[in-house]
Every structure is written in C-alpha cells, then in structure tokens.
Amino acid sequence: MGTFLLKRFGVMLLTALCLTLIVFYLTNLDPNLEKLVKSQLDMRTSDAQVEAFLERNGYRQNIFKRYGEWLGVAPGWTHTTETGEITGRCIPAGSDPADAPTFCGILQGDWGFSTVFKESIGGLILDKLSLTGVLMFWVMITMVPAALIIGVLAGMREGSKTDRTLSTFSIITTSTPEYVSGVVFIVVFASSVTGLRWFKGTAASAMDGANWENFTLPVLALALYGVGYIARMTRASMAEVMTEQYIRTARLKGVSFWGVVLKHALRNALIAPFTVIMLQIPWLLTGVVIIETLFNYKGFGWTLVQAVGNNDIELMMAVSVVAVFVVLFTQLISDIGYAFLNPRIRVS
Numbered sequence: 001m002g003t004f005l006l007k008r009f010g011v012m013l014l015t016a017l018c019l020t021l022i023v024f025y026l027t028n029l030d031p032n033l034e035k036l037v038k039s040q041l042d043m044r045t046s047d048a049q050v051e052a053f054l055e056r057n058g059y060r061q062n063i064f065k066r067y068g069e070w071l072g073v074a075p076g077w078t079h080t081t082e083t084g085e086i087t088g089r090c091i092p093a094g095s096d097p098a099d100a101p102t103f104c105g106i107l108q109g110d111w112g113f114s115t116v117f118k119e120s121i122g123g124l125i126l127d128k129l130s131l132t133g134v135l136m137f138w139v140m141i142t143m144v145p146a147a148l149i150i151g152v153l154a155g156m157r158e159g160s161k162t163d164r165t166l167s168t169f170s171i172i173t174t175s176t177p178e179y180v181s182g183v184v185f186i187v188v189f190a191s192s193v194t195g196l197r198w199f200k201g202t203a204a205s206a207m208d209g210a211n212w213e214n215f216t217l218p219v220l221a222l223a224l225y226g227v228g229y230i231a232r233m234t235r236a237s238m239a240e241v242m243t244e245q246y247i248r249t250a251r252l253k254g255v256s257f258w259g260v261v262l263k264h265a266l267r268n269a270l271i272a273p274f275t276v277i278m279l280q281i282p283w284l285l286t287g288v289v290i291i292e293t294l295f296n297y298k299g300f301g302w303t304l305v306q307a308v309g310n311n312d313i314e315l316m317m318a319v320s321v322v323a324v325f326v327v328l329f330t331q332l333i334s335d336i337g338y339a340f341l342n343p344r345i346r347v348s
Contacts, residue, residue, distance in 0.1 A: 076101075125318050131299035172228070222287070285326050
C-alpha cells in the first residue's frame with residue numbers, strides 16, 4: 001500500500017503541474033492580459049500604454065519563468081523605475097526591497113491579490129470554500145442515503161413494479177439539470193405565483209446562518225440531480241449481485257430474503273456506487289456554479305463566475321488549483337476505499 005500511495009502521489013503531482021501549466025498559459029494569453037490592464041487603468045488605454053504596463057509588471061517574461069514565479073520555484077521579477085525605485089512580484093508597495101523574499105508563490109503560501117475583491121486570494125479562497133463546504137455537506141447528507149435506498153429497493157427485485165417506478169423517478173431526476181429544478185423550486189415554493197411561500201428564493205442569508213427556510217431549495221436542487229445518477233448505478237449493481245451463485249446458495253440454505261440482501265448482497269453491491277459517490281465531490285465543487293449564482297450564495301462556484309467574468313487572472317488560477325487537487329485527492333480516496341470494500345483487490 002505504501003508503494004502504491006507513493007506512486008499515486010507522484011502521478012498526482014505530475015498531473016497537477018501539467019493541468020495548472022495549461023490553465024496558466026490559457027489565462028495569460030494576450031487578449032486576457034490586455035483586458036486585465038484596461039480594467040486596472042482605463043478602457044481607453046492605448047496599445048503602447050498597455051505594452052508598457054505589461055513590460056513593467058513582468059508579464060512579458062518567458063511563460064515558463066512566469067509559471068515558476070507563480071509556483072514559487074523561481075525568483076520573483078523586479079523592475080527599476082526611472083526614479084530608481086525597485087518594484088517586483090515579491091516587493092509589497094512601500095516596503096524595503098532589501099527585506100523582500102526572493103520567492104513568493106503558491107509554495108510559499110502567496111496566492112496573489114484579487115483585482116476584483118481587492119484582497120489577498122488565500123484568505124478569500126478559504127472563506128468561499130468553507131461556504132461551499134457547508135452546502136456540499138448537506139447535499140451529500142441528503143443525496144447519498146436517498147440514492148442508496150432507492151437503488152437497493154429497485155435492484156432487489158429486478159423488473160418488479162417497484163423497480164420500474166423507482167427507475168423512472170431516477171431517470172427523470174438525472175435528465176433534469178439542476179438549474180431547471182432550481183428555477184421550478186423557486187417558482188413553486190418561494191414566489192407569489194402559487195402562494196406556497198414556504199422557503200426563501202435566495203440563499204444570501206445562509207452565509208451568516210443556514211436554516212430550513214433559506215437553505216432547503218439550493219440543497220434539494222443539487223441533491224435531486226445526483227440522486228438519480230447514484231440510484232441508477234446502485235440499482236444496476238444490486239441487480240447484478242442478486243443473480244450471483246452465492247446468493248442462490250444462501251437462499252437454498254434457508255437464509256431469509258432480507259438476510260441475504262443485508263448480509264451478502266449489500267456490501268458487494270456498494271462497491272461500484274462508492275466510486276460514483278466519491279466522484280460527486282468534485283462535481284459538487286464545480287457544479288455549484290449555477291446553483292450558487294441562481295440563489296445568490298457567494299461560495300466557491302460564485303467566486304469562479306466573478307473571477308472569469310472580471311478577468312481576475314490570479315483568482316482564476318487559485319480556483320483552478322483548488323479544483324484540480326480536490327479531483328485528484330478524491331480519486332485517490334476512491335481507489336483506496338475500493339480496495340477495502342472489495343477483498344479480491346490487492347494493491348502491491
């Protein structure tokens with residue numbers, strides 16, 4: 001297991017470097033840099049002024065050197081003005097260049113400065129992640145048990161009326177995008193159209209304190225989409241396990257139907273859905289973009305929209321790094337859990 005983990009961490013590191021380099025290159029294309037400069041100065045800034053700004057702030061260096069600076073493995077750029085003042089990536093405004101560190105990138109904990117929110121990105125990301133983490137927690141608490149129950153009940157007796165009913169429900173929920181169900185929930189349960197104003201149509205107040213009234217609709221809108229997908233996978237796995245020879249043997253020995261389901265079938269049936277459930281975590285992290293925007297919940301997804309919409313390059317990179325590592329670590333946990341659930345799998 002130790003060798004397996006070391007290899008996986010090596011692959012994860014290499015994958016993360018490749019993906020972040022691609023994102024870094026795409027976000028630092030000339031059109032994006034020009035938009036960044038004009039948003040910082042003036043939309044009527046001339047091409048010569050734009051070029052001077054980019055040169056003065058280190059944007060015209062080699063892309064690999066700039067990527068190294070952003071990572072924190074290459075010394076930060078410096079620039080000497082006409083008055084003799086030294087500025088640079090690692091030199092805060094008004095500070096003494098002699099006291100500035102040589103390296104100031106992600107590895108040193110310096111995530112940069114957001115041009116949209118006008119604050120340090122490190123603290124901003126932690127704050128937004130915590131808000132989305134709360135939303136993801138309640139979605140998983142709602143989605144996973146409901147999906148497993150539906151999938152197991154449908155798969156126990158394949159082809160029965162219960163199976164057909166629950167399978168139809170799963171297909172409907174999976175084929176309904178979360179933004180559609182979110183709008184429907186707002187119209188039905190949070191507007192004057194139906195008169196059923198049981199919940200709030202916005203989750204803005206949930207950032208200060210989530211409760212039944214302001215958090216139910218966004219949680220249900222996200223959970224409903226995932227329920228159908230996990231339930232269908234669970235149903236297929238359960239139906240396959242129920243036809244295995246050892247299930248027939250247990251029944252012939254006189255074990256009750258529910259005893260067979262709970263003691264023999266359930267654990268083996270949950271191996272495939274476990275992987276699917278783990279994959280819902282990165283989906284939720286990036287899939288909340290629409291729901292958080294729709295319900296005005298200013299979490300990680302909402303921040304991503306603001307960063308892209310306002311061409312906040314440093315913030316876009318930080319969001320990308322977090323998303324990449326969440327996906328990679330989720331897949332690692334999924335592989336380890338898969339090995340524990342299935343005794344036939346041995347990691348050498």
